[in-house]
Amino acid sequence: MTTEKTYTVPTMADMMAAGDEPEVLFWVGCAGSFDDRYKRVTVAFVRILNHVGIKFAVLGPEEACTGDPARRAGNEFLFQMQAMSNIQVLNGYNVKKIVTACPHCFNTLKNEYPELGGNYEVIHHSTFLQGLIDEGRIRVKDGQSFKGRKITFHDSCYLGRANKIYEAPREVLAALDADLVEMKRVKANGLCCGAGGGQYFKEPEPGNKDVNVERVQEALATGADTIAVSCPFCMTMMSDGVKNQNREDSVRVYDISELIAQGEGL
Amino acid sequence: MHILQQILFVAALAVAAWFVTKRVKLIARAINLGRPEDRTDNPGERWRTTLLVAFGQKKMFTNLLVGVMHFVIYAGFIIINLEILEIILDGILGTHRLFAPYITPIYPFLINVFEVLAFGVLAVCVVFLTRRFVARVSRLQAERHRELRGFSIPDATIILTAEIILMIAFLTWNASDSVLRDRGVGYYGDLQGVVPDFLISQYLKPLFAGFSDTALVAYERVSWWLHILGILAFAVYVTYSKHLHIALGFPNVYFSDLQPKGEMQNMPAVTKEVQLMLGLPVTTEPDGSQANDNGMQPAEATSGESTPDEIGRFGAKDVYDLKWINLMNAYSCTECGRCTAACPANITGKKLSPRKIMMDTRDRLEEIQRGWQTNGVDYKDEKSLLGDYITAEELNACTTCQACINACPININPLDIILQLRRYRVMEESQAPASWNAMFSNIENNMAPWKFSPSDRFNWAEMVNEK
Numbered sequence: 001m002t003t004e005k006t007y008t009v010p011t012m013a014d015m016m017a018a019g020d021e022p023e024v025l026f027w028v029g030c031a032g033s034f035d036d037r038y039k040r041v042t043v044a045f046v047r048i049l050n051h052v053g054i055k056f057a058v059l060g061p062e063e064a065c066t067g068d069p070a071r072r073a074g075n076e077f078l079f080q081m082q083a084m085s086n087i088q089v090l091n092g093y094n095v096k097k098i099v100t101a102c103p104h105c106f107n108t109l110k111n112e113y114p115e116l117g118g119n120y121e122v123i124h125h126s127t128f129l130q131g132l133i134d135e136g137r138i139r140v141k142d143g144q145s146f147k148g149r150k151i152t153f154h155d156s157c158y159l160g161r162a163n164k165i166y167e168a169p170r171e172v173l174a175a176l177d178a179d180l181v182e183m184k185r186v187k188a189n190g191l192c193c194g195a196g197g198g199q200y201f202k203e204p205e206p207g208n209k210d211v212n213v214e215r216v217q218e219a220l221a222t223g224a225d226t227i228a229v230s231c232p233f234c235m236t237m238m239s240d241g242v243k244n245q246n247r248e249d250s251v252r253v254y255d256i257s258e259l260i261a262q263g264e265g266l
Numbered sequence: 267m268h269i270l271q272q273i274l275f276v277a278a279l280a281v282a283a284w285f286v287t288k289r290v291k292l293i294a295r296a297i298n299l300g301r302p303e304d305r306t307d308n309p310g311e312r313w314r315t316t317l318l319v320a321f322g323q324k325k326m327f328t329n330l331l332v333g334v335m336h337f338v339i340y341a342g343f344i345i346i347n348l349e350i351l352e353i354i355l356d357g358i359l360g361t362h363r364l365f366a367p368y369i370t371p372i373y374p375f376l377i378n379v380f381e382v383l384a385f386g387v388l389a390v391c392v393v394f395l396t397r398r399f400v401a402r403v404s405r406l407q408a409e410r411h412r413e414l415r416g417f418s419i420p421d422a423t424i425i426l427t428a429e430i431i432l433m434i435a436f437l438t439w440n441a442s443d444s445v446l447r448d449r450g451v452g453y454y455g456d457l458q459g460v461v462p463d464f465l466i467s468q469y470l471k472p473l474f475a476g477f478s479d480t481a482l483v484a485y486e487r488v489s490w491w492l493h494i495l496g497i498l499a500f501a502v503y504v505t506y507s508k509h510l511h512i513a514l515g516f517p518n519v520y521f522s523d524l525q526p527k528g529e530m531q532n533m534p535a536v537t538k539e540v541q542l543m544l545g546l547p548v549t550t551e552p553d554g555s556q557a558n559d560n561g562m563q564p565a566e567a568t569s570g571e572s573t574p575d576e577i578g579r580f581g582a583k584d585v586y587d588l589k590w591i592n593l594m595n596a597y598s599c600t601e602c603g604r605c606t607a608a609c610p611a612n613i614t615g616k617k618l619s620p621r622k623i624m625m626d627t628r629d630r631l632e633e634i635q636r637g638w639q640t641n642g643v644d645y646k647d648e649k650s651l652l653g654d655y656i657t658a659e660e661l662n663a664c665t666t667c668q669a670c671i672n673a674c675p676i677n678i679n680p681l682d683i684i685l686q687l688r689r690y691r692v693m694e695e696s697q698a699p700a701s702w703n704a705m706f707s708n709i710e711n712n713m714a715p716w717k718f719s720p721s722d723r724f725n726w727a728e729m730v731n732e733k
Contacts, residue, residue, distance in 0.1 A: 009727040009730055030716065033723045034722070065714050069709070071530055072688075073688065076533045077539070080537055081710075107528040111529035115532045161668045202662075204616070
């Protein structure tokens with residue numbers, strides 16, 4: 001117990017009770033809250049927020065699904081029920097700025113909530129991390145070296161094509177001083193992981209192969225030993241694809257925030 | 267002789283114009299079956315997009331070589347229209363190279379440009395035929411894509427062959443005309459010294475060296491007529507063809523989506539219902555006379571202002587429920603298949619093909635048009651886009667990744683149609699796959715798509731200080 005750091009996760013309710021307001025609300029998302037693998041991403045991001053001393057809060061038990069999968073599957077009623085309840089909560093706490101690690105939550109909160117009365121500055125954690133790097137608040141290169149490691153980045157549709165964020169996650173990875181190798185289909189031409197539009201929640205339709213297998217084969221073709229993602233669904237789909245290709249011993253899938261946390265020794 | 271030709275020419279022009287007008291009216295009527303939606307906001311950005319994507323062909327240059335080839339055909343098409351102006355006036359007035367004496371200094375330059383373009387178009391059409399039938403570009407093969415079975419491949423072949431014939435007619439016409447001018451025959455000879463030989467057709471002159479004057483005049487007339495009649499026939503044919511994109515591509519881009527690709531359109535009618543359910547003040551204004559943005563008219567409003575058969579739906583079952591822009595998209599689609607080639611579902615062998623979604627939408631519209639022609643314009647059949655053309659399996663395979671939208675050179679949005687049809691299946695027919703229904707009920711009851719207790723949502727926080 002020499003230099004054990006203690007990380008805190010304040011909730012909006014705590015903050016409000018203390019008459020305080022956070023700089024930014026961290027919207028964890030359902031995957032970040034419940035998915036065992038993605039919970040580690042949530043933890044990594046919280047540690048980064050603690051590390052750089054950003055005053056943040058989470059909704060905790062008051063958070064609910066944004067409604068994205070329901071809406072895209074066609075259930076507009078359910079989406080709007082979720083959206084309006086969430087907006088009531090967010091507006092009740094006078095939330096101004098939101099950061100989230102989930103591109104689906106990001107897209108919905110940013111593009112689809114305003115029409116229903118929810119107007120916030122919404123930032124994806126890749127952009128947020130890039131900001132911290134630009135400001136010099138994160139300096140991975142001083143820490144653990146990623147030199148020589150080949151990393152490839154899988155674009156999430158809802159971050160990339162949907163919102164034209166291609167560079168932020170790449171710049172975050174560039175801070176690792178690793179060898180960033182690109183796949184054949186990247187950025188605007190990136191191939192979906194196969195989970196969007198509600199696909200994650202059902203079996204795929206019959207075909208020759210699953211989308212995530214196709215994508216992982218493309219990722220493996222780069223020779224990278226690390227596949228970096230910035231979306232919980234991409235995380236699962238890529239991890240499953242790696243297992244499908246029997247490469248789970250040599251190839252790892254990480255969220256960009258996990259790589260930063262590793263680099264910072266958090 | 268001249269007078270007869272002039273009469274025939276004007277008659278041909280009138281017939282073509284009559285057919286084109288009729289077709290344009292029919293297509294406009296079909297597009298207007300769609301629900302109204304305002305797409306005139308942000309004219310600045312719309313014009314910018316049109317200049318870049320339509321006139322500038324920005325998205326065609328994703329593949330540089332194909333981009334350049336398409337640009338040659340496109341430039342040829344636009345610029346050769348100037349030459350057609352002269353041809354038409356010559357045809358009506360019975361003159362020969364009407365503009366030559368008036369714009370003597372630039373006339374040869376202009377015709378040289380047209381000739382180079384014509385030769386370029388000719389060469390590119392040959393390459394395009396080769397890509398289809400020899401190199402067998404995957405997205406253009408009917409064996410791989412069932413939506414291409416039928417008229418699509420013959421349509422492409424007809425267009426490319428017709429363009430080749432038109433360009434050959436144009437170039438050999440210039441060549442035979444040059445030889446007649448050299449020989450000083452009739453009114454051709456009048457332009458001796460005014461009109462020189464041209465860049466490409468000068469090399470074709472030897473072909474005509476052995477022709478008698480009479481045979482040469484005959485060839486000149488036949489090629490002239492072939493060229494212009496070909497163009498007129500093409501103008502009519504285009505209205506039946508996927509090649510209609512040469513006209514509709516421009517408005518299609520102008521009226522394309524400006525919002526982020528990931529944003530799904532809101533349904534204000536649903537908003538109102540949800541606000542009522544949650545006991546919130548109702549903020550949306552139901553607009554009964556105009557179908558709102560989202561596939562239905564509010565229930566309350568329909569009773570007052572709309573006739574019963576106008577009662578809207580949640581989502582879209584048929585083309586009538588889609589927006590007019592979706593229908594214009596369908597008529598603008600060239601069936602190039604870049605959307606399908608980029609579609610993750612299609613790449614991995616699933617039935618979904620965004621190109622098929624667009625072709626189905628147009629096929630459905632054409633079926634309705636045929637119904638009008640045989641049974642009058644109020645005719646409605648029992649079929650619908652969903653079910654008779656597009657199946658649930660196709661719809662369910664979509665990951666909403668927007669690759670199709672990104673890939674389309676003229677900003678067609680197949681995803682919008684897919685999502686509207688999904689809404690109909692889920693909200694009107696309750697026909698979601700069972701696991702989606704489970705996901706819905708999890709969200710409804712547990713506020714997450716998985717069956718976890720909402721009270722466990724914050725449990726992860728215990729991990730932050732674990733090693």
